[in-house]
Amino acid sequence: RPHCWKSWSLEFPLSLHQKQLQILCRGLHLLRAGGRLVYSTCSMNPIENEAVVAAALARFGGDVSLLPMSDHCPKDLEVSACLQSWWVPDPEEPGCGAQHA
Numbered sequence: 445r446p447h448c449w450k451s452w453s454l455e456f457p458l459s460l461h462q463k464q465l466q467i468l469c470r471g472l473h474l475l476r477a478g479g480r481l482v483y484s485t486c487s488m489n490p491i492e493n494e495a496v497v498a499a500a501l502a503r504f505g506g507d508v509s510l511l512p513m514s515d516h517c518p519k520d521l522e523v524s525a526c527l528q529s530w531w532v533p534d535p536e537e538p539g540c541g542a543q544h545a
Contacts, residue, residue, distance in 0.1 A: 457491040458532075464496045472500060472508055480511070490530035497526075 464485060471481045485492050501508060513523045 457487070457489045460487070460489075461491045461495055461499075464492050465499050468496055468500045469503060472504060490527045491532065494527045494530060495532070 468481075468483050471483070475481055483497060485496075487493060497510070501510070517523055
């Protein structure tokens with residue numbers, strides 16, 4: 445979808461982070477004790493992935509935990525390690541909202 449690049453900005457993933465966090469937290473609220481939730485997005489941006497999971501874990505404290513995917517995936521599914529740190533842009537920083545081609 446090359447046309448998406450014309451409207452992309454650094455602020456866009458930050459807005460999606462909040463929406464993804466709401467979705468994940470709602471799913472966690474709906475789980476029964478001992479239940480499992482699989483979280484997946486269509487993004488490769490850590491602000492929409494790892495940062496969302498980290499925020500949900502912080503919000504729920506010890507009530508939820510991560511399970512290793514390698515123990516629960518079909519053998520033909522390739523699983524990559526998650527990022528342990530990522531850069532979060534400051535939307536107030538000059539040029540942050542600049543569009544990229």
